[in-house]
């Protein structure tokens with residue numbers, strides 16, 4: 001195995017300490033993509049937590065999509081998702097790395113994709 | 121328990137196509153903004169691949185002082201519906217469109233929705249150009265790159281030249297200005313393309 005840049009340990013801190021020490025909370029935004037981790041849902045979830053988990057069994061959702069489907073404010077879904085992430089029941093990823101917003105290649109692909117739509 | 125058969129997926133809550141396709145990789149967003157009744161929801165609906173959805177957002181009214189004077193303790197909150205739609209493009213890109221009201225009083229919400237956006241498409245109704253001043257101010261303060269699309273309402277005045285419209289809105293010479301029929305998908309796509317082309321041509325210098 002090749003050593004990590006900057007000599008970071010291969011095992012994330014939260015795993016090496018048995019899951020107690022958490023990395024700082026995942027930054028969640030409106031377009032963060034939520035997926036279920038596949039871990040069995042424990043007893044004792046709130047109805048809203050269970051409802052979000054159930055939606056994620058059908059596939060990935062962004063935070064706003066989950067809010068629309070569950071008819072909850074975005075702020076409530078952000079809290080629900082953060083709790084479920086802390087319990088390893090939900091995974092989240094960023095929509096795009098922020099710097100990529102100005103990536104000419106990405107923008108050109110958006111333009112090409114929109115042009116393609118017109119010929120459908 | 122969920123079985124992974126396609127029939128389950130089709131009939132499940134996700135069967136309305138709202139769950140993301142497995143191919144979704146890069147999620148980007150554009151704000152579709154403009155004054156009340158200008159055609160934001162119409163434009164999003166004309167191009168979205170999912171039935172347009174909305175979230176209910178709470179607004180804390182800036183009327184706290186008035187409330188205090190009146191002896192009212194509770195801050196009054198109102199909700200506003202924010203529509204959004206989605207377009208899956210080739211190469212795993214998913215473009216989200218957020219119908220964002222352009223009034224100054226929505227600013228905290230505006231800042232939140234604008235976070236990470238590529239830019240804004242500002243819809244303008246030529247019958248009431250003044251109604252767009254607020255939103256143009258907001259967009260410019262946020263620093264979002266934008267394009268202007270005049271929505272083609274049948275009774276819109278037609279005697280204005282593009283130069284007059286540009287002057288009335290005080291637009292930079294480089295800001296794209298197009299006309300658009302928000303009910304027509306191709307016309308809406310053209311307006312979005314004008315914005316995206318502008319983003320490509322006028323990236324911040326450090327990203328060129």
Ligand SMILES: Nc1nc2c(ncn2[C@@H]2O[C@H](COP(=O)(O)OP(=O)(O)OP(=O)(O)O)[C@@H](O)[C@H]2O)c(=O)[nH]1
Pocket residue numbers: 154155156157158159160161162163219221271272273274300301302303
């Ligand atoms: N002729 C014409 N009518 C349009 C066009 N775009 C929107 N409309 C009509 O204008 C009305 C208002 O459009 P909406 O899409 O609801 O406007 P909005 O900006 O979402 O309005 P609010 O959310 O209330 O601020 C609807 O009756 C539309 O059918 C257009 O390009 N041409």
Ligand SMILES: [Mg+2]
Pocket residue numbers: 160161162203219
């Ligand atoms: Mg609307």
